[in-house]
Amino acid sequence: MLLLQIYIGILAFLFGACMGSFVTCAADRYLAKQSVLKGRSYCPACGRTLGFLDLIPIFSYLFLRGRCRKCGAPIPIRCLFTELVSAFVYLAVFLRFGFSFVTLEYLMLLPALLAVALIDRDSMEIPDGLVLYGVVLFAAFFYLCGDHASRAQDAILGALVLGGGMLLLSLGMDFLLKKESLGGGDIKLFAMLGLYTGLAQGVLMLLAACVIGLLLSFSVRKGKDKEFPFGPAIVLAALFTLLAGGEILTWYLSLLT
Numbered sequence: 001m002l003l004l005q006i007y008i009g010i011l012a013f014l015f016g017a018c019m020g021s022f023v024t025c026a027a028d029r030y031l032a033k034q035s036v037l038k039g040r041s042y043c044p045a046c047g048r049t050l051g052f053l054d055l056i057p058i059f060s061y062l063f064l065r066g067r068c069r070k071c072g073a074p075i076p077i078r079c080l081f082t083e084l085v086s087a088f089v090y091l092a093v094f095l096r097f098g099f100s101f102v103t104l105e106y107l108m109l110l111p112a113l114l115a116v117a118l119i120d121r122d123s124m125e126i127p128d129g130l131v132l133y134g135v136v137l138f139a140a141f142f143y144l145c146g147d148h149a150s151r152a153q154d155a156i157l158g159a160l161v162l163g164g165g166m167l168l169l170s171l172g173m174d175f176l177l178k179k180e181s182l183g184g185g186d187i188k189l190f191a192m193l194g195l196y197t198g199l200a201q202g203v204l205m206l207l208a209a210c211v212i213g214l215l216l217s218f219s220v221r222k223g224k225d226k227e228f229p230f231g232p233a234i235v236l237a238a239l240f241t242l243l244a245g246g247e248i249l250t251w252y253l254s255l256l257t
Contacts, residue, residue, distance in 0.1 A: 066080070132189045
């Protein structure tokens with residue numbers, strides 16, 4: 001049984017790296033307004049079609065030292081970063097939830113979350129289609145897993161409190177600052193993720209997103225007065241909460257008893 005778990009864990013890591021590579025390509029094509037499913041991958045600098053050895057997740061980047069094999073143009077470091085994050089999160093989900101519907105559900109949700117982070121980072125936009133995908137995915141697995149009514153109530157509360165709360169906060173901040181403080185895509189993303197986290201873990205996710213957002217803004221903006229994409233912080237907070245939120249809340253509540 002241990003050998004089987006190790007084998008499945010390795011497969012989860014490799015499959016996660018492949019999904020990270022696909023998401024990076026899909027996000028780049030979305031931003032370039034190109035078809036995600038048509039055409040082979042190519043170097044954006046010289047236009048050369050990439051071969052098999054250029055497309056092995058993680059290893060190709062390291063072997064090529066982060067540059068195109070033909071023209072030597074640098075490959076963005078976010079390609080390697082996304083593949084590594086996806087690989088390790090896929091592995092973490094398997095180790096945390098084992099062979100279950102929850103594992104399958106989260107593995108199907110992760111590519112959408114990574115795409116949200118990449119697209120919002122470069123365009124300050126969160127596609128409605130990715131948010132809708134998350135809602136449909138939740139509904140499908142809710143039916144498949146035969147969840148109890150209590151989870152349905154918690155999911156609805158999580159979506160309403162997170163989405164509605166952030167909407168009210170955004171309207172208030174817009175009024176005080178006389179400018180848009182939080183994009184509509186961020187609010188929709190919070191509402192969708194609230195379905196997965198429920199109310200209690202949703203509050204934890206919100207706090208984590210604020211902390212991560214502050215850290216990212218300080219490291220990236222370097223004091224410059226410009227808009228900052230909140231999507232990547234929300235995604236990182238969601239991954240943290242989905243993987244460890246239950247244990248953290250249990251530990252916190254144990255301190256109060």
